[in-house]
Amino acid sequence: MTMWIGEQEIEDLAIGAALLGTGGGGDPYLGKLMVQKAIRKNGPIKMIDPTEVPDDELVIPTAMMGAPTIMVEKIPNGDESLKSLQLVEEQLGKKAYATMPIECGGLNSTIPFVVASELGIPVVDGDGMGRAFPELNMETFNIYGVNGTPMGLYNERGDKCLLTTLDNKMLEHISRGIAIRMGGACHIALYGMSGTDVRRTAIPNTISLCIKLGRAIRQAGEGKQDVIKAIEHITENSIYGKSVVLFQGKVVDVERRSTDGFVRGKAIVEGFDNFEGEELVVEFQNENLVAKVDDHTIAIVPDLISFLDLETGSPITTEGLRYGFRVTCIGIPTPDIMRSEKALQVWGPRDFGYDMEYQKIEEIYDTRREKV
Amino acid sequence: MIYKIGIDVGGTNTDAVILDEDNNVIESKKTPTTLDVETGIFNALEGVLSKTDINFHHIKSVMLGTTHATNAIIERKNLAKIAVLRICLPAGQSIEPMFSWDESLKEAVGNQYYLLHGGCEFDGRPLHQKGLIKEECVSVLNEIKETGIESIAITSIFSPVLEDYEKELADMAKEILGEDFPVSLSCEIGNLGLLERESSAALNASLVKVIKKVSYGLERSLERYGIQAKIFFAQNDGTLMSLNYAQKYPILTIGSGPTNSIRGAAYLSGLEDCIVCDIGGTSTDIGILVKGFPRQSSLAVDIESVRTNFRMPDIISIGIGGGSIVRVKEDGEVTVGPDSVGYNIMTESIAFGGDTLTATDCLLASGLVTIDSPTCDPNRLQSLNQKTVKKAISVITEKVSVSVDKIKTKNDPLPVVLVGGGSILIPGDIEGASKVIRPNYSDCANAIGAAIAQVSGEIDKIYSFEGRTREDVVAEAKEQVKQHTIEAGANSDTVEIIDFEEVPIAYLPSNVIRIKAKAAGELLKSTLEVTNV
Numbered sequence: 001m002t003m004w005i006g007e008q009e010i011e012d013l014a015i016g017a018a019l020l021g022t023g024g025g026g027d028p029y030l031g032k033l034m035v036q037k038a039i040r041k042n043g044p045i046k047m048i049d050p051t052e053v054p055d056d057e058l059v060i061p062t063a064m065m066g067a068p069t070i071m072v073e074k075i076p077n078g079d080e081s082l083k084s085l086q087l088v089e090e091q092l093g094k095k096a097y098a099t100m101p102i103e104c105g106g107l108n109s110t111i112p113f114v115v116a117s118e119l120g121i122p123v124v125d126g127d128g129m130g131r132a133f134p135e136l137n138m139e140t141f142n143i144y145g146v147n148g149t150p151m152g153l154y155n156e157r158g159d160k161c162l163l164t165t166l167d168n169k170m171l172e173h174i175s176r177g178i179a180i181r182m183g184g185a186c187h188i189a190l191y192g193m194s195g196t197d198v199r200r201t202a203i204p205n206t207i208s209l210c211i212k213l214g215r216a217i218r219q220a221g222e223g224k225q226d227v228i229k230a231i232e233h234i235t236e237n238s239i240y241g242k243s244v245v246l247f248q249g250k251v252v253d254v255e256r257r258s259t260d261g262f263v264r265g266k267a268i269v270e271g272f273d274n275f276e277g278e279e280l281v282v283e284f285q286n287e288n289l290v291a292k293v294d295d296h297t298i299a300i301v302p303d304l305i306s307f308l309d310l311e312t313g314s315p316i317t318t319e320g321l322r323y324g325f326r327v328t329c330i331g332i333p334t335p336d337i338m339r340s341e342k343a344l345q346v347w348g349p350r351d352f353g354y355d356m357e358y359q360k361i362e363e364i365y366d367t368r369r370e371k372v
Numbered sequence: 373m374i375y376k377i378g379i380d381v382g383g384t385n386t387d388a389v390i391l392d393e394d395n396n397v398i399e400s401k402k403t404p405t406t407l408d409v410e411t412g413i414f415n416a417l418e419g420v421l422s423k424t425d426i427n428f429h430h431i432k433s434v435m436l437g438t439t440h441a442t443n444a445i446i447e448r449k450n451l452a453k454i455a456v457l458r459i460c461l462p463a464g465q466s467i468e469p470m471f472s473w474d475e476s477l478k479e480a481v482g483n484q485y486y487l488l489h490g491g492c493e494f495d496g497r498p499l500h501q502k503g504l505i506k507e508e509c510v511s512v513l514n515e516i517k518e519t520g521i522e523s524i525a526i527t528s529i530f531s532p533v534l535e536d537y538e539k540e541l542a543d544m545a546k547e548i549l550g551e552d553f554p555v556s557l558s559c560e561i562g563n564l565g566l567l568e569r570e571s572s573a574a575l576n577a578s579l580v581k582v583i584k585k586v587s588y589g590l591e592r593s594l595e596r597y598g599i600q601a602k603i604f605f606a607q608n609d610g611t612l613m614s615l616n617y618a619q620k621y622p623i624l625t626i627g628s629g630p631t632n633s634i635r636g637a638a639y640l641s642g643l644e645d646c647i648v649c650d651i652g653g654t655s656t657d658i659g660i661l662v663k664g665f666p667r668q669s670s671l672a673v674d675i676e677s678v679r680t681n682f683r684m685p686d687i688i689s690i691g692i693g694g695g696s697i698v699r700v701k702e703d704g705e706v707t708v709g710p711d712s713v714g715y716n717i718m719t720e721s722i723a724f725g726g727d728t729l730t731a732t733d734c735l736l737a738s739g740l741v742t743i744d745s746p747t748c749d750p751n752r753l754q755s756l757n758q759k760t761v762k763k764a765i766s767v768i769t770e771k772v773s774v775s776v777d778k779i780k781t782k783n784d785p786l787p788v789v790l791v792g793g794g795s796i797l798i799p800g801d802i803e804g805a806s807k808v809i810r811p812n813y814s815d816c817a818n819a820i821g822a823a824i825a826q827v828s829g830e831i832d833k834i835y836s837f838e839g840r841t842r843e844d845v846v847a848e849a850k851e852q853v854k855q856h857t858i859e860a861g862a863n864s865d866t867v868e869i870i871d872f873e874e875v876p877i878a879y880l881p882s883n884v885i886r887i888k889a890k891a892a893g894e895l896l897k898s899t900l901e902v903t904n905v
Binding site for chain 1: 443460462463464465466467471472491493494497499500529530535564566567679686778779780782783886
């Protein structure tokens, strides 16, 4: 279904993207401003359903890579992603029919809208991560056989790089090095693919889902509805599954350390109300990865684990998490496309260094409930 | 003996205190804040000076915490016409300066800006070339000279890492616009985050006329009493700046009120690490003091729709105060606040002959507290249901306890200092508090906070480990921040690091780290003796 994205939709998208960012993904604030400026100049932006892309037309996803901390200081010119997309177009000898996010969580949910507005092309409502992940090979596009290259990298100075690699693991490895040399952050276009491949490999309707979630959280903040129930209702009617309340309590400790571009650590939450006497531990590496209650694992990556402010329902990033916060920890089951054997080889718990098997969040939840 | 005066202008009251050199309170006075602010300051000064017999020549310093800057921004009054110069090309064009500002505020300051070549990467490598393009800068500055701009703000990409570009442009501005032309540098105000730091600098540039007016008014008032004292302004972080510095960086006065209140309360209780709970008529502000300074919020702060990266004290405000309205719902549930009879408590609450049930009424009815006032008669509360009273008190205690706990960073109990007119609402203990302290003079804690403030210095930079150890980097950062503090007027023997934070940088695998640090020290005595003619 075609949707027109105006300033309010982008506000809501930024909130929803913070929720699906599962604690990471970078603050969407700057991206939001860039899109709002584009909308003021060019009018609302067209967002189309994956089914609306003709089979043979080309879709080129766009994003930023590197450290969001750098981008909020060295703010872009606004045309870098577009230029990186044009690099890929040139190499392929074909114009893009549309662009698409590679990641619906955090900052990268917004970048393609800037490109779309300037080029007058639509954004495809879908992405390749279904949340936020730290590496460019962690994409359903990669998992289901789309070649990530030719990849265009472009920085604000106009330095550019066209990258071709034999596989997408190498794409991640080499481009990360280039991003650092480009000043710690750059803009990219990659995983150019046909309409057929979009339908085969993309996680559909994740951006409209972000907008719905963001709107629900905003309206809950205005006292119009119960945020947890609204999120349950929205996720239940999406390709994700019905969200579950994993825990409610008070953050009593947050431990963080930085290694190799990852902020690793854990948050400990002391339960209250229905969770009185229990303790939740959430381990993160930029994003939240594993949740345990009293040493029993209750949610595992790639399922989504997010913290919400208990009162307002606003998503809280791992960076913003602090002692004393009253939080609801919610879990959202990922769509089946993200849970296949192939997918779990790319973003299963073992890929983040955990010696454990993936278990579906809703199954753990049901077993736990039966015990109670 | 030499003396000092602390003045705090709050939303409701303007307070003044006189302290001796050992920080003993000699006199205090509370007067209503006036619309023009100056009159209120003068009244408070007059109030406190008329009560004392000390020799006015022995008053050597005056510390002022004021809301002038905030009011000017809110009311769009007395703001200077500014130009914002962003040194960013070939980057930084996507969002122009002041983009997200409210239209009326943009209009009030003129909404004029220029983008120039320069700035650097996170590791100091130049974005364009080393140094600025002279001709480009000269032509922009000449244009500014001709358009009647009153003040300029300069920002440059990664200026918290390398200030050179901003400083170079500031020097050129002096040559072309004149030695005294107000120039605000973003590197001296804000932290990483270009848009927020730039907005802080731009707001600052717009406030230069406001602060001139305040200092002029204060100097005139002091002259009338023959007081020759050095004037200081309180900053949002609980430290002082000289009159000169305040004229350059007036934005730093914003948010000084709550900070002064927290520091003053803690001083009165003799504690350096504690939680301060300031209970007023309508709301309760809860803050935390770590090593004598209020912990600052890590969140972006909005000043009138403008997102800044200004560091404000971390304050939790809840809608509980002496005048909070108490209601009983149909199901028997009792609610307290968030609405309040506010300053009309002496007429509207039941114990004072009114007909609104307030939090204060419930405390009086419980018999736990008494109020010594001719118009207060607890007998008016006899018909009150004791169950309701008990429930209301437990709601109040619970809400305050939860917020006290929220503001902590660790589970260990901390002492809680209770101040403010509404502090009778908490007659007993607070959960999670090691003890509850109710100090004397607590009604003018904020003016005392201004008077006892120290001077500080700050850094927020990204450092590279390339070719050196972590210890070297940390030592360099600590040395830099101490040097900043001494430059701000601190006695070097008393300078201490009060905040040191290593912030990891996400999604960037290389040997860099961001360090935020702050140091503070006692005001150098010789700074005061200079005026001792």
